[in-house]
Structure formats: C-alpha cells, structure tokens
Amino acid sequence: MVHFSYMKMRPRALSKKETIATLDTLYTAASVIKGRDAVKMFLRDLLTPSERIMLGRRIIIARMLMEGASHRSIEKTLRVSRATIWRVERWLEDQFPGFETAIKEMKKEFDRRALKGPLEPFSYAWMKRKYPLHFLLWPSPKKKLNSYGKYT
Secondary structure, eight states, X not given: OOOOOOOOOOGGGSOHHHHHHHHHHHHHHXXXXXXXXXXXXXXXXXXXXXXXXXXXXHHHHHHHHHTTOOHHHHHHHHTOOHXXXXXXXHHHHTTOHHHHHHHHHHHHHHHHHHHHOOOOTTSHHHHHHHSGGGGGSSOOOOOOBOTTSOBO
C-alpha cells in the first residue's frame, strides 16, 4: 500500500521542469474557464476559504493603491500589515502587467454593474436571474422599437 503525505510543496524543492509543468497546468486550467460563475466554482474548489480571502484582499489593496489611497488608510480600512501593503505596492511598481491589467478590467466591470443598478424585486429580469431554469420553458418577451430607433 502506497502512502502519500499531503504537505505544502516548497517551490525550491521542485526541479525547473516540474515547476514549468505545474504552472502550465494551473494556467491552462484557469484559461479554459469561461464566465464569472465558473471561475467562482473553480477557485472555491481549488483554494481554501482563507486563501481566497487573502488573494481577494491583495487585489483590493492594489485597487486602493492605484486609486491613490495612502498606506495608513489602507492599513486602517482593511486591517492589514504594512508589509502586505508594501508587497502589493512592489508588485505594482515592478510592473507585473497581469496584475495591473486585471485590476483595470475589474474596474470596468464594476462600473458596468453600477450603471445597471440593482434589479427591481419580482421584475421579469429579477425573476429570470433568480430562477434561470424556469425560463427555458418560456421565450423572452419581444423587444420593442422605441422612438429613437433602439430596442427596449
């Protein structure tokens, strides 16, 4: 009987080839996921709750730094150490393009959501979001052409 010991693997313990293969597997898995819900499930299954929180807070710190927040305000608002703030700031200064690009795209998404606003409870759109499978049985209402030539 083979016994596997599940423990944290230190990057230095892997050969360069093993490191490349491991990271390629992670990047490929992440790249094939489409949509927010699928990404949410993937990260939920892959990471522990504390790892998800830790990563999310790093992204929040980066957003706050990019918006010009002071270290002291970030420290007080998020209750994080100065070392964490400095580490995130160093990543931004070192111009890791993936990190900054993700945050900029995320800002666009949050702005888009803010324009949409919350759905009115029990409206057609709210019901469709809450019970999506029920709407497979009924077609969506036809869109009407308004006086400006746009569908509503």
